[in-house]
Amino acid sequence: MAKPYKRYKRGAGRHVQLPEWLQASEAWATLPPGPRALYIEIKRRYNGSNNGDIYLSHRNAAAALNVHRNTVGPWFRELQERGFITMTQPPHLGPSGIGKASVWALDELPTRNGKPATKQFMSWRANPRYKKSRSER
Numbered sequence: 001m002a003k004p005y006k007r008y009k010r011g012a013g014r015h016v017q018l019p020e021w022l023q024a025s026e027a028w029a030t031l032p033p034g035p036r037a038l039y040i041e042i043k044r045r046y047n048g049s050n051n052g053d054i055y056l057s058h059r060n061a062a063a064a065l066n067v068h069r070n071t072v073g074p075w076f077r078e079l080q081e082r083g084f085i086t087m088t089q090p091p092h093l094g095p096s097g098i099g100k101a102s103v104w105a106l107d108e109l110p111t112r113n114g115k116p117a118t119k120q121f122m123s124w125r126a127n128p129r130y131k132k133s134r135s136e137r
Contacts, residue, residue: 016043022108027082027124035075037065039084042104052088052111057101076102083107083120 018040022028028036041064045054058076062069079085088111089103105111107118 014044016040018043019108022121025122025124026126027084027121030126031078031082034065034067034071035078038072038075039079041065042079042085043106046106046109049112051109052103052105052113052115054104054106055101056104057091057099060101082124083118083122086118 031039038061041061042054042056045056058072059069061072061076065072076085080087084107086105086107087102088105089100091102092100094100107120110117
């Protein structure tokens with residue numbers, strides 16, 4: 001028989017983990033809120049074994065983040081430039097003429113084909129214009 005205080009506890013379910021070392025990086029600290037939300041959405045689709053095979057189109061990302069589909073394009077580019085994500089397969093038309101979404105890999109984790117995590121975002125440095133405080137502007 002289950003203990004009365006544990007009767008309703010069935011686990012917290014899935015969650016997205018953002019390690020402290022990632023959040024402490026300069027690339028993350030200077031990242032605007034939109035690309036951060038997109039990164040979390042990409043990471044939400046990571047199931048523990050599909051890094052390098054994470055499907056997410058601009059349209060699906062826009063629907064998940066409740067923004068226009070033209071808004072997320074620069075966010076994907078920003079995450080790629082800073083080294084958080086890598087496109088493993090570009091979008092294309094399938095054999096039947098139906099579009100196929102982009103396939104992504106998180107650079108903080110090893111990919112499923114055995115490539116180690118690159119963690120390129122750890123070596124990213126901001127332009128001097130990002131480092132100015134509000135009083136200096």
